[in-house]
Amino acid sequence: MSDEARVREQRHEAMKPWSPKTAIELEREALEDEEMPRIRVSRKAAALGVLFVVSVIAFFVVVLPQLAGLDDTIDRIRDGDPWWLAVAFVCTGLSFAGYVLQFHGVFSPGAPRELRPSEAYQVTMAALAATRLFAAAGAGGLALQAWAMRRSGMSRRMVADRTITFLVLQYWIYVAALVVFGLGLDAGIFSGSAPFAVTVLPAILGIVAMTIAGLLALTPTDLQRRLEHITREGGRFARLAQRLANVPAAVSTGLRAAIAHMRHPDRTVGGAFAYWGFNIAVLWAAFHAFGESPPMAVLIMIYFVGMLGNLLPLPGGVGGVDGGMIGASIAFGVPSSLAIVAVLTYRAFAFWLPTLPGIVAYFQLRRTVARWKAEAAAV
Numbered sequence: 001m002s003d004e005a006r007v008r009e010q011r012h013e014a015m016k017p018w019s020p021k022t023a024i025e026l027e028r029e030a031l032e033d034e035e036m037p038r039i040r041v042s043r044k045a046a047a048l049g050v051l052f053v054v055s056v057i058a059f060f061v062v063v064l065p066q067l068a069g070l071d072d073t074i075d076r077i078r079d080g081d082p083w084w085l086a087v088a089f090v091c092t093g094l095s096f097a098g099y100v101l102q103f104h105g106v107f108s109p110g111a112p113r114e115l116r117p118s119e120a121y122q123v124t125m126a127a128l129a130a131t132r133l134f135a136a137a138g139a140g141g142l143a144l145q146a147w148a149m150r151r152s153g154m155s156r157r158m159v160a161d162r163t164i165t166f167l168v169l170q171y172w173i174y175v176a177a178l179v180v181f182g183l184g185l186d187a188g189i190f191s192g193s194a195p196f197a198v199t200v201l202p203a204i205l206g207i208v209a210m211t212i213a214g215l216l217a218l219t220p221t222d223l224q225r226r227l228e229h230i231t232r233e234g235g236r237f238a239r240l241a242q243r244l245a246n247v248p249a250a251v252s253t254g255l256r257a258a259i260a261h262m263r264h265p266d267r268t269v270g271g272a273f274a275y276w277g278f279n280i281a282v283l284w285a286a287f288h289a290f291g292e293s294p295p296m297a298v299l300i301m302i303y304f305v306g307m308l309g310n311l312l313p314l315p316g317g318v319g320g321v322d323g324g325m326i327g328a329s330i331a332f333g334v335p336s337s338l339a340i341v342a343v344l345t346y347r348a349f350a351f352w353l354p355t356l357p358g359i360v361a362y363f364q365l366r367r368t369v370a371r372w373k374a375e376a377a378a379v
Helices: 003-014 020-033 043-068 070-078 082-107 117-131 139-151 156-187 200-217 228-233 236-244 246-263 267-290 296-311 320-331 336-352 355-378
Strands: none
Touching: 082 117, 082 156, 082 267, 082 336, 117 139, 117 355, 139 156, 139 355, 156 200, 156 246, 156 267, 156 296, 200 246, 200 296, 246 267, 267 296, 267 336, 296 320, 320 336
């Protein structure tokens, strides 16, 4: 075929109308190429992981007892109240039930495939197991969650919008708690000490986060469409700008949907409150199991300030959250021996305990996705 004939053929193909069938086929092909996120660990990463875990264990077993007093720590462990530990166990289950409820409320209504509660459980618990194995505030869990929702029939944009809605609904409680209880303790509205570094400073960070979110919510949700004329008239840079416009547009859509949920509270908002509330209750029960719990406002700040450790590049926040909660507890005047035992007990329930059912849910999710694929093929 000559060059001139090839050019004529290309022009002919370009002039063909874009049929919905072609778009669906391309979307399906792209989806088939997506594989379930899996754990790939190199020898170097495994060696570093083992070294990290050994270092953390050595720190808690050798260094901290020397600082806090080994005898006091051991005595508190021996005197633990099993009834309060049972309360911590129950609150752990209720916390993750709230998490599943929130996920189902965000991702199921109006979706191409309405999720069953059992399927929502599999996605959330499998994502939880992935979060334990990746750093950066649960990025591994979000990747697995997005993959599952794409396999259920959602478009990329729908997954992005609803993921942002889910995160905003969950973390606005976090940010609001930092502001309300941090400033409330500093102003004397709530009982308890008020060190600046663990009250006012986190509250300022929360205010900044809310301000940025509010500004992003003002972004037009159809920003990409509004830039189409620029794309037609511009070059490569204009096309890149239109693609990048998808990000603030998706963020704005998710934020507005979250605000709509909050203006008319439903089971989704209730699930978010249940997740955080019962998770804090696990820490509260852990303190009571080995001593006295701090005042409620102080306990909430200890919890949320410690959770900032999830942002550290550590597997699942291991070490970062523990150290953050222990440090915040000591800053509020909690005896170091009590803080160590209570926080490590909390982490055993809230972090390690759900990992086993999360791994089981991971393999259940693989079978569920295979069933979805078979059903779609039959249709």
